[in-house]
Amino acid sequence: MNDTQFEGRFLGVLGGMGPMAGAVFMQRLVALTDSPSDQQHVPAILWNDPRVPDRPAGFAGSGPDPLPWMKNGVSKLVRAGAAALVIPCNTAHLWYEQLAASTQVPILHIVQAVVDDLRSQGITTGRIGLLGTATTLKLGLYQNALQAHGYEPVLLPDHLIEGPCAASIKLVKNNRFADALEPATCCVTALRRLEVNAVVLGCTELPLALPHHHRAALDVVLTDSIDSLARAALRWYRSGQT
Amino acid sequence: MNDTQFEGRFLGVLGGMGPMAGAVFMQRLVALTDSPSDQQHVPAILWNDPRVPDRPAGFAGSGPDPLPWMKNGVSKLVRAGAAALVIPCNTAHLWYEQLAASTQVPILHIVQAVVDDLRSQGITTGRIGLLGTATTLKLGLYQNALQAHGYEPVLLPDHLIEGPCAASIKLVKNNRFADALEPATCCVTALRRLEVNAVVLGCTELPLALPHHHRAALDVVLTDSIDSLARAALRWYRSGQT
Known part of the structure; x- marks a missing residue:
């Protein structure tokens, strides 16, 4: 068995915004998957870094910019093997274009x-x-x-x-x-x-x-x-x- | 801002066994964290690969060995930056010694x-x-x-x-x-x-x-x-x- 054995169509989840929404996204993904056994579920990686600065404040310019933190998460997920990304945070989608431009991997738009x-x-x-x-x-x-x-x-x-x-x-x-x-x-x-x-x-x-x-x-x-x-x-x- | 800005005390979660237990672990981690804002929660990475072969069958020798899959998850989590690991699957702990020996990062025992x-x-x-x-x-x-x-x-x-x-x-x-x-x-x-x-x-x-x-x-x-x-x-x- 070599490392390619473990490759797969991993979903990357840029969570943390908030951390509960990231966790509940994972839970709903599993709940909505009709599968007779563990092994047929979607392989997924959740990057749940809650330290991403507040999105509304960042967008208004009244707080630190969350974009570099989100880009870091995208890059970590892609490096770990994600073949597509989702971001379970609506406000984060105000930066969708910049995030999509930062990676070759498709980001499904909420x-x-x-x-x-x-x-x-x-x-x-x-x-x-x-x-x-x-x-x-x-x-x-x-x-x-x-x-x-x-x-x-x-x-x-x-x-x-x-x-x-x-x-x-x-x-x-x-x-x-x-x-x-x-x-x-x-x-x-x-x-x-x-x-x-x-x-x-x-x-x-x-x-x-x-x-x-x-x-x-x-x-x-x-x-x-x-x-x-x-x-x-x-x-x-x-x-x-x- | 350089990459070290994003470093942190990340918890790595070796999930997927089953995938719902991994997701619910993340949810309970957030729920049990008493915090006034997103930013004080635990930064965490969930490796939720449900393709890990069945643990009881693997241990009995009547199915494929799950250990290489678990070691792959441990290695991916450590490479992504985890500073400690948890495995929200009791049966997987039958391989605890081998997993702990495969990494420098501590694995908290369930x-x-x-x-x-x-x-x-x-x-x-x-x-x-x-x-x-x-x-x-x-x-x-x-x-x-x-x-x-x-x-x-x-x-x-x-x-x-x-x-x-x-x-x-x-x-x-x-x-x-x-x-x-x-x-x-x-x-x-x-x-x-x-x-x-x-x-x-x-x-x-x-x-x-x-x-x-x-x-x-x-x-x-x-x-x-x-x-x-x-x-x-x-x-x-x-x-x-x-």
Whole structure:
């Protein structure tokens, strides 16, 4: 047996932003893989470096630049053998172009994964409510892509994004998952009143605030950026299987 | 900024055995870290290669040898920068000596982590019930260490280990977590009837069968090998903080 024996179609996961979103991405990747035994699951490497400086502050120029840290993670994952990359952090995708340009390895885009998920849920047109960090919403991370695919993005007023939405994200980052449920629910309900056809949980902390068993009660189609990205990774992996 | 900027006290996690145990280890590591922001969490790399051949079959000589695959993971983690390693798989610890001899980097032993957890829960002596794969129980992975620390290991009859205990582990590996609860509960209850002072969930699939919110109802002290190992990793990380 030589070293090539161990080669494979490894998925590289640039996590740490936050560390729980990286861990939960790995968990959902396994949960969404229908497999009779360990050996058929996706080989994956998670680089979970939580020291990456705060993304919104970095983008606003009010904190250290996270890009060199993210590039370091990409380079470590590629060196370890990753054949494709995912980044389970929506705000980090504001640097997508620079990260994609830093490597030969494809990076599956979280927004494309969410659009694919909307379509697979039968939502091919209409009003799509967006939740996420104020930074990603202000920068239009989702809006441009949704409009390009014929959807109409719908935003909550700033006081709800900076209030309960930001509070829910912060509570998840502090491991206060049960407390994060109510403010996240409040935002989903406010979007539902705006007669949206679906709601994008466009920050990887938000799916952690809304456990799967609570979602049916929200009575609106949800698309979860962690699950969408995990499904995109599974499709990538299986497209290369013989 | 140069590359040394990104160096740190990285924990390397040799996962994939099974892949869900690796992912849940990462999640519990984050959940058990009391931290006000992302940046104070443990930098960690998870090598989650699920292709490692079946451990019980490999140990019995009835399947391919998993050791070269595990050594490959250890070497990849060390090359990527890990300063200490953990292996969230009890059965894999049957090869602990060979793995530890293959690297300069310390590997925190899961059995020692469980013994430390028993002590921190106030169980310093008495009868300790063991659950795990038939292989680890037959090979005495836990028994020797528990006896050396003054405990009396207590085993269930083979038909319960090969019946509901093995069934629960297999159901978790098939992502059938809700179905895995009843057989795991049956085993814990059977050990409680043997008047044990605590029960060791000595296979990293078993904590996934018994969600934390179900545990109080079992009315016996449990020690969870995933959580114990995560706490040992946190102690290691913090011991090196200045």
